[in-house]
Amino acid sequence: MTASKSLIRQSHFLGTKVRNLRKRNHLTMEDLSSRCIRLNPEYAPSVSYLSMIERGKRVPSIEMLAVIAEVFQKSPQWFLDDQPEQIDITPDRGSRGGINGMALEPSFLFSQDILQIAIPEMLSQTGITGRQFAQLLIRAHQESLQNHFPDLERAAENIGLKKLNLTVEDLTDIARHLGLTIHWFSQAPQDIQDELGICAKQLITSYFESPNRIYLNEVMKHHPTRLKYDLAVYIGHNILHSKDGCKTVLSIGHTSSWEDMANPQTSYELNSKDILQAWRDFESSFFAGALLCPKVPFRQLLDRNGYEISVHQKVGVSPSVAMRRMTVVSPYPYWHYFDAYGEGKLKAVYRGNGIPLPWGNMRTVNDPCQHWAVFRQLKHPQSSSSAQISLLNVGDEPRIYCCESLNLVDPAGNNRVLCAGIDLNPAINAQGGDARQMAMELKESCVRNGGMSAIPSAIQNELTTLAKILNIKWIERGIVNDARLICPRGSVCPRKPSCYNTSPDNVIVTDQ
Structure with a gap:
């Protein structure tokens, strides 16, 4: 009895570890139960009991834990709470996308009731608005699905009939067919100072007035690609939500998409209506991209043009819409x-x-690494696009990225940089290469040369082959430029020696 109570007190991570081990070994619960039965039928868990163990509803006996441990060739003590490794308790999907996940364990501390109390307190203490938190939730969901929203794609295709170059007149006709009326207002860009103290221009491009009025800024007549996007967003609201909750004010400039233009008062309260509104706005924006660039025709066009950003001109959309749709x-x-x-x-x-x-984290780092393409082009705007090969440590693994960046001046008069890129490591490994070894070689070369280096010819050849397989032309342009070592930090660089130090003796490589 004493041993059983001790096991219960040390079992907070047990179910999570069993589940993650099972999934990483591609076993179903039926598979795991069968293996346990073959080892020891007396103490093997049934499928239903195994399910309860994984969900933290039951704790196995010492004998049953020994059987499960034998399947995975682990010690029974490995499943207990003593110094759990993060990788052992974080689900695979918990690290997908750009937001690092964490295991919500011990589960009793992450119950819905506790989270409902703790999250508003966290927002209040950290200065994160409810709107910002809603956008973070949505982005995490979007990244975990890797932009796969087939229902939204179908809804857009049904209304746009997969037509690839919808005109302003086409969209106006769709809006009117849905019972929406279009009106115009006149408002010039306004000078603002945003929450970071940056002086810039802001332009309200459109807004919706219930039940069916779309108001468009006269300025947009000179910017048809933006005009089409705004119309497509409101069509999306009508199709997806029957205009319910459509309070969207669309703008251009430094006002973040995290902020609610219709309700500018900052609120750190977590409001369910705000989260629902943010989700509806996301759906309508995604719908707009799918309406203007339907999936199959746009993919075929990109394939014919090697994923060049200039393809936006053939579709009659803005570069930002075209680049976002590339990721989809x-x-x-x-x-x-x-x-x-x-x-x-x-x-x-x-x-x-x-x-x-x-x-x-801009709260702790206010001098970001200037090797990132987006920062170089913000500081030194270029008239043409710029392709770059970058080396970045993610966790303890060096990764090779290639991006294409583009300088723009928006309709409000602000400088802006768009950047689309890919992680090349999975593609290198898929072709039988060793991505880690290649990345380490490039990283060492960059460190020796103060943060940037010409790409060795052997690696150039491999990446050129890869660019042709992926059919992305700007990868080939990036290969002929110097590769750059980047990190989410700045001139106070943790590398020893720093990649900013151009001494030829810099040959030591340390992780960030």
Whole structure:
């Protein structure tokens, strides 16, 4: 009895470890139960009992735990609470996307009742608004699904009939057919100072007035791609939600998508209505992209044009819509996308390949690493696109990324950088290469040369082959440029020696 009570007190991570081990070994609960029965039928768990163990509803006896441990060739003590490794208790899906996951264990501390109490307190103490938290939840959901929302795709295809170059007149006709009326207002861009103290321009492009009025800014007549996007968003609200909860005010400029333009008062309260509204806005925005760039025709067009960003001109959409849709329609799933107005100032972000944010935590790091393409082009705008091969440690593994960045001036007059990129490691491994070894070689070369280096010819050849297989032309342009070592930090660099030190003796490589 004493031994059983001791086991219960040390079993908070047990169910999670069993579940994660089972899944990482590609076993169903039926498989695991059968293996246990073959080892020891007297103490083997049934499928239903195994399910309760994994959910933390039951604790196995010492004898049953020994049987489960033998299946996985572990010590029974490994399943207990003493110094659990994070990888052992974090689900595979818990680390997908750009937001690092954590195990919600011990489970009794992460019950719905406790979270309902703790989350609002956390927001209040950290200065995160309810709107920001809602957007974070949505982005985590989007990245975990790697932008796969077939219901939204079908809804857009049904209304747009998969037509690839919808005109303003086409969208106006769709809106009117749905009973929406279009009106115009006139408002020039306004000077603002955002929450980071950055002076910039802001332009309200459109808003919706219940029950059926769309108001469009006269300025948008000179920017048809943005006009089409706004119309598509409101069509999406009507199709998906029958105009319910459509309070959207669409704007261009430094006002973050995290902020509710219709209700500018900052609130740190977690309001269920705000989360629902944020989700509906996301769905309508995703719908708009699917309506303007239907999946199959747009993928075929990208394939014919090697995923060049300039394809947006053939579709009659903005570069941002085209780049965001690339992350959705490409058969290669490991994409990221940044839409940046400044350091720490994102209008949009997607990290389906798990890349960290370029500036890490701006509360503690205010001098982000300037090797990132997005920062170089914010500081030194270029008239043409820029492709870059980058080396970045994610966890303890060096990874090779390639991105294409583009400088723009938005209709409000602000400088802006769009960046779409991919993680090349999965593609290298898929072709039988050793991505880790290749990344380490490039990383060492960059460190020896102060943070950037020409790509060795052998690696150039391998990456060129990869670019042709993936059919992404800007990878080939990135290969001829120097590779750059990047990190989510700045000039206070933790590497010893720092990659900013250009001494030829810099040959030591340490993890970030």
